[in-house]
Amino acid sequence: MKTNASIAQTTFASVVLCLASVAHAAGPHGHTLEPRHGGxxxxxxxxxxxxxxxxxxxxxxxxxxxxxxxxxxxxxxxxxxxxxxxxxxxxxxxxxxxxxxxxxxxxxxxxxxxxxxxxxxxxxxxxxxxx
Structure with missing residues (x-):
């Protein structure tokens, strides 16, 4: 049985991973590096x-x-x-x-x-x- 503390730790870890994924996809300065000319x-x-x-x-x-x-x-x-x-x-x-x-x-x-x-x-x- 999970305690409230372990549930909070798991939730926190999931949120951190999600935010890290979004930050990585957006590039180092918060914007995506999308090709506009096929390159x-x-x-x-x-x-x-x-x-x-x-x-x-x-x-x-x-x-x-x-x-x-x-x-x-x-x-x-x-x-x-x-x-x-x-x-x-x-x-x-x-x-x-x-x-x-x-x-x-x-x-x-x-x-x-x-x-x-x-x-x-x-x-x-x-x-x-x-x-």
Whole structure:
């Protein structure tokens, strides 16, 4: 037979687990990291970075609390690591995003590191893994 104290402890533990799950799903700053362009999203320095990659084009979208970041004066260096192959790509502003066209190794197992430079901001690094 459970005592009132053990029931309270069990209830408290359940509530803590539920709250932890909600906090984890919402991301470190209380918002979800949802892709808006079909890519992968990570957060770094309070900015959401969404990488959309195909074998012929790579696009990087930046959002600050859900609002697009102006990237007209920004640039980025993308490094793709696939097996023992390394490819470095410069991303340039293109209609609200940073973009490059060419031939890219972006299959499962590929890792990507992007360093974004914006005026009056410290460079920011975002890391992605293709599944």
């Amino acid at each position: 992968m999203v990570v957060e770094a320095k309070d900015i959401d970075y969404e990488l959309v990659a195909s074998p012929k084009k790579v696009e990087l979208y930046l959002r600050d609390h859900g609002k697009p970041v102006d990237v007209m004066q920004a640039s980025a260096k993308l490094t793709l690591l696939s097996g023992d192959k390394k490819q470095e790509v410069e991303l340039k502003p293109a209609g609200g995003k940073l973009q490059a066209e060419g031939s890219f190794q972006v299959g499962p197992g590929t890792r990507a590191v992007v360093v974004v430079t914006r005026p009056d901001k410290a460079p920011a690094t975002a890391r992605f893994s293709f599944k």
